[in-house]
């Protein structure tokens with residue numbers, strides 16, 4: 001354990017920034033404050049703002065798990081708000097942990113929890129502000145150990161691999177405890193790397209030498225490190241104490257306690273990474289969820305149930321009938337059961353369903369296994385329950401999509417609008433991004449110009465209709481997301497350049513990297529993919545078979 005507990009002269013933190021932090025802390029219930037001495041000091045960092053990070057159950061769950069250990073202290077840090085970054089730079093203030101205000105370099109471990117590819121540059125920004133060398137190879141024992149977790153580490157840590165000492169591949173619960181136990185016993189950084197590389201699911205990027213020949217030519221494991229990293233997963237999500245600790249009004253889900261009801265999804269839509277990597281789908285037992293609700297009620301009556309497909313959660317109706325709880329749920333599947341669930345959410349203003357595509361053909365391609373009749377009937381029942389807003393999620397730029405699919409989407413939304421004169425339809429359009437470990441990992445993204453045209457066509461057809469709103473993402477950012485999602489270690493040069501050059505395309509040119517190579521190409525089965533070293537129990541052959549079925553329009 002390195003002693004970094006003393007805040008030395010020169011590490012003074014800025015009063016204005018401290019005051020702002022204290023204001024946030026004063027609105028929280030459930031934050032943990034511990035004495036740092038004699039404990040492993042971890043700063044858990046979310047590479048986006050407090051508002052975004054504190055809305056993330058994965059981030060909160062790790063905070064709880066680490067603080068459940070008496071030998072470990074976990075504090076939190078976030079990307080400073082945009083306006084504050086200038087203040088940090090102007091006053092040479094280093095980013096600090098909320099709880100103790102200690103600068104990041106005073107911690108033994110900095111653990112980044114990363115859920116979105118477009119936050120990658122924020123990781124480097126935080127390290128730069130903290131005056132910590134970005135690349136693992138430029139750091140030594142005097143620096144904190146820097147680890148990567150979260151869904152991005154799970155499906156493809158390679159664009160970030162050069163910046164991290166250790167990455168967690170899979171669900172962190174058990175792995176994290178094994179890692180901390182090993183950390184305590186290791187005297188040197190090198191010894192730690194060797195021992196942690198032996199923990200299933202722990203990936204030490206420095207142990208791998210990768211050669212490129214246009215794509216990946218070879219990948220060599222050094223010093224006895226395993227060639228493949230087997231992802232970790234938790235068999236019984238009811239048995240683990242992965243739970244939210246802190247409730248605050250300063251998040252997207254204001255004063256809400258989030259409870260995971262299900263992990264993984266049985267449907268396996270071909271574009272969806274969550275549906276593929278969190279397997280098998282696991283459901284929390286009713287007694288476990290009731291226990292969590294009782295705990296939540298001690299601090300708030302607002303409870304958010306989390307799960308990729310809550311319509312499939314066996315106990316959902318019974319849970320929603322719990323007295324005295326104001327429930328919120330994520331998107332529902334288009335089915336009769338979802339409409340019944342909407343009835344149990346009385347008092348709420350909106351409910352979401354995700355048709356994803358506008359035609360039966362396109363839904364066969366993506367394996368969405370719901371029909372137009374399912375979507376229309378569910379919408380009718382939801383409106384008849386008096387819901388004010390029906391949110392509909394669709395995707396644009398999906399593999400094989402054509403003009404008829406876009407017309408089909410418009411026509412489907414119009415049919416839903418015609419069901420009821422009451423209520424609003426809020427359409428959210430996301431651009432398709434190929435993701436690792438899905439059947440579409442071999443498929444290139446649609447050209448931005450075509451995506452923009454299709455978005456324009458949808459908006460011009462639907463926006464004039466009363467009671468329909470349309471939101472969509474920004475295609476250039478989804479292209480960047482695809483680049484980071486599909487990238488290999490060479491992408492790290494672009495991430496570094498982006499600290500100086502804020503235009504990511506120019507950063508690619510300066511780094512000699514062509515993003516189209518990663519994003520726009522259809523790939524062959526034989527191509528070595530950057531994440532092939534992860535054994536996620538999925539089977540590349542099976543994914544390829546699914547991809548071929550998609551291209552033949554078979555579900």
Ligand code: SF4
Pocket residue numbers: 265266267268269272273274275276308309
């Ligand atoms: S139903 Fe939703 S969560 Fe499940 S695989 Fe499909 S898109 Fe993913």
